[in-house]
Structures are given as C-alpha cells and as structure tokens.
Amino acid sequence: MLGAPAFTRTTCTRCLSPAATGWRGVALQPKEFLPLRLRQQTKVGSFSRVFTFDLPSPKQVVNLRVGQYIAIRAHLDGQDVVRYYSPISRTTDHGIIQLLVKCEDSGNMSRHLAGLQPGQTVDFAGPLGEANLDPHLYKKMGLIAGGAGVSAILQVRAGATGSKPPTLTQRVGVT
Numbered sequence: 755m756l757g758a759p760a761f762t763r764t765t766c767t768r769c770l771s772p773a774a775t776g777w778r779g780v781a782l783q784p785k786e787f788l789p790l791r792l793r794q795q796t797k798v799g800s801f802s803r804v805f806t807f808d809l810p811s812p813k814q815v816v817n818l819r820v821g822q823y824i825a826i827r828a829h830l831d832g833q834d835v836v837r838y839y840s841p842i843s844r845t846t847d848h849g850i851i852q853l854l855v856k857c858e859d860s861g862n863m864s865r866h867l868a869g870l871q872p873g874q875t876v877d878f879a880g881p882l883g884e885a886n887l888d889p890h891l892y893k894k895m896g897l898i899a900g901g902a903g904v905s906a907i908l909q910v911r912a913g914a915t916g917s918k919p920p921t922l923t924q925r926v927g928v929t
C-alpha cells in the first residue's frame with residue numbers, strides 16, 4: 755500500500771485546464787502529477803487543517819474508491835517531496851478535493867501546506883492503492899483511528915453515508 759508508483763514529471767500550468775487532463779469527468783491520473791489550486795484552508799483543531807483544492811473543472815470528480823488515497827508533491831529545499839493523503843471529500847464531490855492534514859512545524863509537507871495561500875498550487879496524483887471497501891456491504895461499522903489516521907476513517911464514513919446521515923439500519927460510529 756505504501757509503495758510509491760513511478761511518476762512522470764509534469765507540472766505545466768497547461769495541465770490546469772480540464773481539456774489537458776484528457777480524461778472527461780475524472781480530474782486526477784495515477785502516474786502523472788497535476789497542479790491543483792488551493793481554494794481555502796481551515797483550522798479544525800490545535801494541529802489539524804482542512805485544505806480545499808479546486809479540481810481543473812467544477813464538473814470533474816476525483817473518483818477514488820473508498821480506501822484509496824492520493825499523492826502530493828512539492829519542491830522543497832531543492833528536492834521533490836512526495837506524501838500521501840486520504841481525501842475526506844466524497845468521491846462523487848464535483849469540483850473539489852478536501853484533505854484533513856495534521857500540520858506540524860517540523861513536518862516538511864504539512865508545514866508547506868500550512869503556509870500556502872489561496873490560489874497557490876500543489877501537484878496531485880491519484881487515485882492510488884488497491885483497497886476497494888464497499889461500506890454499503892455492512893450494517894454496522896466500528897471505526898477506530900488516531901492522529902492522521904482519522905482522515906481515512908472519515909473517508910469511509912463519507913462513502914457509507916453519502917450526502918445523507920446514516921439510516922437506522924446503517925450506523926457508523928467514529929471515535
């Protein structure tokens with residue numbers, strides 16, 4: 755799951771155009787990085803922030819299966835740094851991708867993300883990972899996570915409940 759795929763280096767601003775992604779409704783590609791613009795970042799605790807990035811087109815989706823993740827690349831101190839994140843936006847959300855990131859001053863990528871201003875870009879690739887969890891197969895799920903692992907659990911919850919709250923026969927507890 756943690757193995758990094760071979761990426762090609764593509765960071766041209768042309769790639770911000772939906773036509774250039776060449777993939778009708780799907781914004782990202784697993785083996786090619788595309789720059790996405792930060793729309794906003796919101797503090798949600800002492801250390802965590804939600805980052806909302808715009809997809810190239812408001813009609814596009816990221817199309818992750820539940821359990822998959824994306825890669826982010828930034829050029830820091832003269833070298834490419836790649837880190838992996840589990841988006842908390844729903845896989846069917848149009849036009850945006852949202853990340854919940856635990857930001858530490860001593861963390862290279864998280865410090866970089868925390869310093870981004872709206873309109874600045876970071877390179878994204880995905881979906882990555884072989885997981886394909888269908889939360890609708892289960893009537894009850896108990897999800898336990900700590901630290902940055904909470905993001906992956908929120909992704910499962912979003913996949914299970916969609917835009918609606920859990921039904922009586924489908925209870926999802928997040929602790």
Ligand SMILES: Cc1cc2nc3c(=O)[nH]c(=O)nc-3n(C[C@H](O)[C@H](O)[C@H](O)COP(=O)(O)OP(=O)(O)OC[C@H]3O[C@@H](n4cnc5c(N)ncnc54)[C@H](O)[C@@H]3O)c2cc1C
Nearest residue numbers: 823837838839840854855856860861862863864865902905
């Ligand atoms: C599949 C997957 C999904 C993930 N999803 C998320 C997610 O949704 N949200 C999330 O927040 N994270 C997630 N992570 C973790 C994320 O990929 C990063 O590892 C995390 O953000 C830290 O990266 P960083 O570059 O900020 O920190 P790094 O620079 O990698 O540092 C990591 C730690 O090492 C310490 N450190 C760094 N340099 C030194 C040094 N020279 N000496 C001593 N200590 C040092 C830092 O203090 C920090 O605590 C995920 C990881 C995986 C594999």
